[in-house]
Amino acid sequence: MNEFTKTRTLRFIRRASPVFPEHRPLYKIAQILLILELASRGGKSSLPRLQLMNWALKTEERRAKLIESVKNGQLKLAAWGFDPVVAIALRFAEAENLVYQVSTGYQISEIGKKFARDICRNTENLESERSFLSALGKALTEAMVSEVSDKWGES
Numbered sequence: 001m002n003e004f005t006k007t008r009t010l011r012f013i014r015r016a017s018p019v020f021p022e023h024r025p026l027y028k029i030a031q032i033l034l035i036l037e038l039a040s041r042g043g044k045s046s047l048p049r050l051q052l053m054n055w056a057l058k059t060e061e062r063r064a065k066l067i068e069s070v071k072n073g074q075l076k077l078a079a080w081g082f083d084p085v086v087a088i089a090l091r092f093a094e095a096e097n098l099v100y101q102v103s104t105g106y107q108i109s110e111i112g113k114k115f116a117r118d119i120c121r122n123t124e125n126l127e128s129e130r131s132f133l134s135a136l137g138k139a140l141t142e143a144m145v146s147e148v149s150d151k152w153g154e155s
Helices: 025-038 047-057 060-072 084-095 110-121 127-136 142-152
Strands: 099-102 105-108
Touching: 025 047, 025 084, 025 099, 025 105, 025 110, 025 127, 047 060, 047 084, 047 105, 047 127, 047 142, 060 127, 084 099, 105 110
Parallel strands: none
Antiparallel strands: 099 105
């Protein structure tokens, strides 16, 4: 047998694969609770609005665009992404009684408010998200989101 005809064996070792934080349900639940607590009137938000806020939280450029749009009183965004992890996180949050569904979307519960306040007390937790949502405040209205999303069906 020469060197080229020897049988070689491949071994595969299963290793844990990392999951990006933005794909972890607990991380998304925390973001949703902060959105409802810090940047939603009455602790309520529609799903399209939650998706918009989630989309904006992903990059500084998107955050700046959203804040600028809100300051001008009109969203200058043609569309935004819908993340399936948000829907999964909402289901988990609902199962844990952190949020509940209302006719217009989702509302934070008392337990969810406590969780959101606990997140805010620890200065290291979701610092950039808290800063952005506090700067945005409750100025992004459902009407602004509806105005843009209603145009999607017209095209």
